[in-house]
Amino acid sequence: MARTRKRSPLASAGLHAGLLLGTLCALVPPLWLLVTSFKPKSESFSAALVKDFTLDNYQHVVDDTHFLDWFANSLVVVGGTTVVGVFIAATTGYAISRFRFPGMRPLMWVLLITQMFPMAVLIVPLYNTMATLGLLNQPLGLIITYLTIAVPFCAWMMKGFFDAIPVDIDESGRVDGLNPFGTFWRLILPLARPGLAVTGFYTFVTAWAEVAYATAFMTGEENLTLAGGLQTFVNRYGADWGSMTAAAVIVAVPAAVVFGFAQRHLVSGLTAGATKS
Amino acid sequence: MRAALARYWYAWAMVAPVVIVIGVIVGYPLGRGVYLSLTDADESNVARDIGVNHIPATYEFTGLDNYTAILSDSVFWDRLVWTAVWTVGCVSVTFLLGLTLANMLNRQVRGRSFYRVAMIVPWGIPAFVSVFAWKMLYNEKNGLLNKVLEGGGIDGVPWLGDPTWAKVAVIAVNVWLGVPFMIVALLGALQSIPGELYEAAEMDGAGPWQRFRNITLPGVRTVSSTVVLLSTIWTFNMFPVIFLLTRGGPEDSTEILVTYAFRLAFVNSPRDFAASAAWGVLILVLLSLFTVGYRRLLRRQGEVW
Numbered sequence: 001m002a003r004t005r006k007r008s009p010l011a012s013a014g015l016h017a018g019l020l021l022g023t024l025c026a027l028v029p030p031l032w033l034l035v036t037s038f039k040p041k042s043e044s045f046s047a048a049l050v051k052d053f054t055l056d057n058y059q060h061v062v063d064d065t066h067f068l069d070w071f072a073n074s075l076v077v078v079g080g081t082t083v084v085g086v087f088i089a090a091t092t093g094y095a096i097s098r099f100r101f102p103g104m105r106p107l108m109w110v111l112l113i114t115q116m117f118p119m120a121v122l123i124v125p126l127y128n129t130m131a132t133l134g135l136l137n138q139p140l141g142l143i144i145t146y147l148t149i150a151v152p153f154c155a156w157m158m159k160g161f162f163d164a165i166p167v168d169i170d171e172s173g174r175v176d177g178l179n180p181f182g183t184f185w186r187l188i189l190p191l192a193r194p195g196l197a198v199t200g201f202y203t204f205v206t207a208w209a210e211v212a213y214a215t216a217f218m219t220g221e222e223n224l225t226l227a228g229g230l231q232t233f234v235n236r237y238g239a240d241w242g243s244m245t246a247a248a249v250i251v252a253v254p255a256a257v258v259f260g261f262a263q264r265h266l267v268s269g270l271t272a273g274a275t276k277s
Numbered sequence: 278m279r280a281a282l283a284r285y286w287y288a289w290a291m292v293a294p295v296v297i298v299i300g301v302i303v304g305y306p307l308g309r310g311v312y313l314s315l316t317d318a319d320e321s322n323v324a325r326d327i328g329v330n331h332i333p334a335t336y337e338f339t340g341l342d343n344y345t346a347i348l349s350d351s352v353f354w355d356r357l358v359w360t361a362v363w364t365v366g367c368v369s370v371t372f373l374l375g376l377t378l379a380n381m382l383n384r385q386v387r388g389r390s391f392y393r394v395a396m397i398v399p400w401g402i403p404a405f406v407s408v409f410a411w412k413m414l415y416n417e418k419n420g421l422l423n424k425v426l427e428g429g430g431i432d433g434v435p436w437l438g439d440p441t442w443a444k445v446a447v448i449a450v451n452v453w454l455g456v457p458f459m460i461v462a463l464l465g466a467l468q469s470i471p472g473e474l475y476e477a478a479e480m481d482g483a484g485p486w487q488r489f490r491n492i493t494l495p496g497v498r499t500v501s502s503t504v505v506l507l508s509t510i511w512t513f514n515m516f517p518v519i520f521l522l523t524r525g526g527p528e529d530s531t532e533i534l535v536t537y538a539f540r541l542a543f544v545n546s547p548r549d550f551a552a553s554a555a556w557g558v559l560i561l562v563l564l565s566l567f568t569v570g571y572r573r574l575l576r577r578q579g580e581v582w
Binding site: 095131132181211 | 281285287288289291292294295296298299302303305306307309310313318323324325374377378381382384386388391392395396397398399400401402403404405406407409410411412413414416418419420421453456457510513514516517520521534535538539542543550553554556557558560561564568
């Protein structure tokens with residue numbers, strides 16, 4: 001809460017200095033990335049701000065590399081994960097929010113526990129299974145894999161959102177002769193749209209940024225997703241910082257926009273789900 | 278049974294997709310992972326297709342051999358110690374910085390919404406993008422950080438080339454990535470503390486420190502215990518920062534448990550699936566022990582969840 005008391009000028013200056021320092025630390029790395037992407041390749045590391053503004057890096061990345069393939073692969077994988085994950089998580093979130101049924105408590109425990117599963121314990125068996133099914137290097141393989149990350153979390157978060165919708169609405173639906181699915185689909189889901197959006201955004205941002213599975217499952221330059229593709233610019237054989245920064249900027253912008261819309265609701269959803277268990 | 282089915286079928290139908298998904302893509306791999314960790318599976322003996330020929334798996338059950346080998350090897354214990362240092366270091370610094378900045382943002386200060394948005398930026402950028410940005414800043418010969426240092430007359434630092442500096446560097450990046458989440462979560466908690474409490478305390482003559490200790494800290498406790506738990510689990514499992522920034526180097530000095538397990542199966546040659554699976558199982562056991570212990574600790578202190 002804001003205090004009413006007047007601060008001394010010294011305290012005020014200290015406060016601003018602290019906040020400015022924090023802001024500076026937060027902004028410099030991404031800003032430097034942006035600045036570097038507009039420099040000619042030969043000057044990637046010059047300490048000056050942009051002297052010769054150029055879009056060459058962007059042009060090179062789009063025209064001469066597999067960047068657009070990676071972007072498309074990422075879109076397919078992330079889009080698929082988000083749609084499937086959020087939809088099946090919503091029905092589960094609704095069921096554990098509204099009904100008391102045998103198996104509910106174990107299910108809630110499983111949802112909570114799987115959220116903390118380290119990828120290290122699943123990645124080898126999943127890799128072998130995908131290899132047997134021929135799903136390595138296929139977007140479908142990554143979508144299925146990302147559901148392990150998305151579904152438990154989304155279900156848990158959707159439960160929090162459904163909890164906030166009054167039960168009276170369900171009852172009015174039942175009085176009007178709707179069965180439980182009808183109530184869910186026609187009455188509750190439209191009301192939970194903000195929740196769907198937030199869980200969707202969260203899944204999108206998480207899957208967009210996933211590195212380990214993407215690196216292990218996708219090989220061959222045209223099959224990579226963005227997380228794998230960006231690594232090819234800067235590896236042990238050489239570094240093309242110009243292309244890397246340009247690609248990074250194109251990758252970061254959609255994620256940052258999506259994030260900007262959702263961030264206000266993210267934490268309330270997270271902490272509400274965790275503390276009300 | 279039939280009565281139960283009639284009564285609960287719609288609830289079961291609604292959770293069925295998730296139960297199936299979790300069973301198939303978490304439960305089955307988990308069971309298989311545990312099994313693999315008890316075998317000698319590696320690149321040369323798992324089932325695979327070469328051209329049109331299918332070669333069946335020929336690995337064998339070896340009992341607990343992998344575990345005894347791992348636990349009697351100093352590599353595991355070295356990695357465990359560093360992982361603990363990394364986790365505790367990252368989480369404590371992130372939490373303290375987050376609490377400080379959230380407190381500052383909770384004052385009435387001009388430009389507050391600008392500061393708030395600016396400080397959340399690192400959260401909105403995919404981690405792997407930020408890590409590459411840092412990699413560029415850390416560059417030993419030409420990076421911005423060393424140029425600034427040299428401008429001030431200080432010798433450049435081999436950020437990613439020296440084992441100790443590399444550890445500092447990876448922790449700094451992870452803190453940078455984690456602080457925004459802390460700020461947002463703790464700011465929410467701070468804003469839910471009623472202002473009258475502070476006014477009343479001030480009237481009773483409580484100093485700033487006393488107000489912080491007796492009103493602010495208890496007010497953010499519930500949220501803090503949640504975010505510290507989440508942040509610990511995330512940091513413990515934090516793969517991209519270390520994998521992309523240092524690849525575990527120099528000389529394995531920054532390799533944490535998860536990156537090492539990944540390396541065994543996907544970077545090293547020949548790929549050692551069984552050992553990697555065993556590392557994965559050990560990591561899961563450690564995390565479970567931690568979570569149980571943490572909950573017990575909270576319960577003893579009277580937390581409800």
